[in-house]
Amino acid sequence: EGSGSTGLQRVRCRALQDGKEGWATLRGNQGTAFMERAPKPYYCCEEEVRLTLDFASSSEEARRIEPGEVLEVLEGPRQEDPLEFMRLKGKAGKDGKVGWVTMKGPQGTDVLERCKVLLCKQSIAITTTFDIAEGKAIRKLDVGEALEVIEGPKEDPVRSLTRVKARTKNDGKEGWVTLKGNQGTDYAEESDRHYVCRAAVALERRFASGSEALRTLDEGEVLEALDGPKAESKEGSKRVRGRNISDGSEGWFTLSDRNCSPWTPQYKCTQSTVINDALSIKDAKAVRKLEVGEVLEALETPVLEKGAGLLRIRVRAEKDGACGWATVRGNQGTVMLKPVLAGGGRGSAQ
Structure with a gap:
């Protein structure tokens, strides 16, 4: 609205970046434009995105957003702390x-959790019983192989051996292993340099x-x-609060060049492709060929056809009103259709 005393055009607004509300000048009294009309920002997910309940990227997950789903920006982007x-x-x-x-x-x-393990220093057999004479060899242990202690160590006074029952970390085999031989040879030693996942x-x-x-x-x-x-x-992640336009679910997601791209419901054909009468490319029939440069209106948000690995969208051709499904991005990453963005930003088909 105009201010008669100052000659300024003022508007009450809310900043998407941080949600702050107040009055801002649209046009000065010398005709200087401080703002211009811009379309509502949306992002289309290029890969699976984690939607969380709160601003912090470590907060509880609300749901997963699939490739092709579109999010309306409600707040942000805001930078997390380093x-x-x-x-x-x-x-x-x-x-x-x-x-x-x-x-x-x-x-x-x-x-990772620190764990104490035994490391095999010299190749030796892991056997089925404590008594080395009665037991059978399960297999040979490799030098450097890690073992988890189950029982022992126990002394074999007859053979002057120190034995331990252990489980191999490589393949989960359980049996008895000699720690120290009757000539004083150490076959395994304790290590605190290991972690278990x-x-x-x-x-x-x-x-x-x-x-x-x-x-x-x-x-x-x-x-x-x-x-x-x-x-x-x-550097802290850029975080955006968004609303999924398919089901209305809301939450925060991390914005990067790889996971999301700006979206509008208008596309331009950048690689020759075909409009089909069905989502599944395998069962679809061609409606007609799309030519490079054609403008299309999105009738729905993109959908990932998982069987073929294609990102597909239902569109209407501006030239003749032909409707059907077209491929936005092929399974090798080739982009067939690009959103037409104001200002020529990333993803713009200028």
């Missing part, structure tokens, strides 16, 4: 792969969290510490 992670370099007991692991999960729960966790190539994953360590696997723990500081 985060600190404890990282440990270790060697996996199962296959010897070396990499870095984050020691706590997103909710602050311990992923309390939950599945990524073993990553470099110190920086989020680097290339070598593989996932399974719950119960043992990791030998080689370096650390060391603290890694990272």
